[in-house]
Amino acid sequence: MPNVTFLPANMTVIADQAENLLRAAMRAGVHINSSCGGAGVCNKCRILLEQGQVQGEALPEGGWKACATFPVSDVVVRVPVESEMDRKVLRRPTARKAASWIKAQGEVTSWKLHPAVRKHVISLPQPSLQDSVSDLDRLKREVAQGRLQAISLEVDNQVLFNLPESVRSNDWRVTVSLMEGAKKDVRRLIRVEPGDTTGQHLAVAVDIGTTTVSAQLVDLRNGDVLGEASNYNPQISYGEDII
DSSP states (O other): OOEEEEETTTEEEEOOTTSOHHHHHHHHTOOOOOTTTTSSOSOOOEEEEEESOEEEEEOTTSSEEEEEEEESSSEEEEOOGGGSTTGGGSOOOOSSBHHHHHHHTTSOSOOOOOOSEEEEEEEOOOOOSSOOOOHHHHHHHHHHHTTTTTOEEEEOHHHHHHHHHHHHTTTTEEEEEEEEOSSTTEEEEEEEEESOOTTOOEEEEEEEOSSEEEEEEEETTTOBEEEEEEEEOGGGGGOTTOO
8 A cells, every 4th residue: 555645744654445545644734625525526625746646637827636546656746825724623632621722722721621511429228118219219319319319310311221220239339420500509410320420431522613613532530632533524515505
């Protein structure tokens, strides 16, 4: 499989001959403008071939259309300035705290992590002849009597399917995930897990834009961004201002 080197970033990636140079650039972390999302209609993904052989669609003004050009051998291509003007779209800070990054941009002076979903560990009393309420009522009662006093619970139906097994799997000690709602004193119960799982509290933040879709895996305990991925939004081929 051929090596593809992108200049001026000097990034090299191994590409399949069936993979166009636009996709290879994305895997290498090199941004090339493509308003049509690689559909081949905008002609903004122009690249210049400096070494090697390619096959695909040449542009009348010179250069090649990255989304329709494939490497035949090891190649070196240059991304001209006009083809990378929007390079920040697919490049975002990774592996750093979201709060630290926001502060570094000078956009805010203070920032407090306040996730909409929080985890709480609850120990439930086991059923007895004197206390034979349902598992759900037992859980609601303990939530109301604990740190979450005066909180009203709404329960997702999916939670009910797994509730009996979850509460009995770890000696009636569970972790509940509660999501804030429109009303201040109402929480939605979205998950019940056996034991204490507060050490793992992750969420995915998704940004859907007209040209790109980006996602970040965030640790809700401290705001760390554990990973991210982005790609062009396929809908862009129907127009830049359509969602």
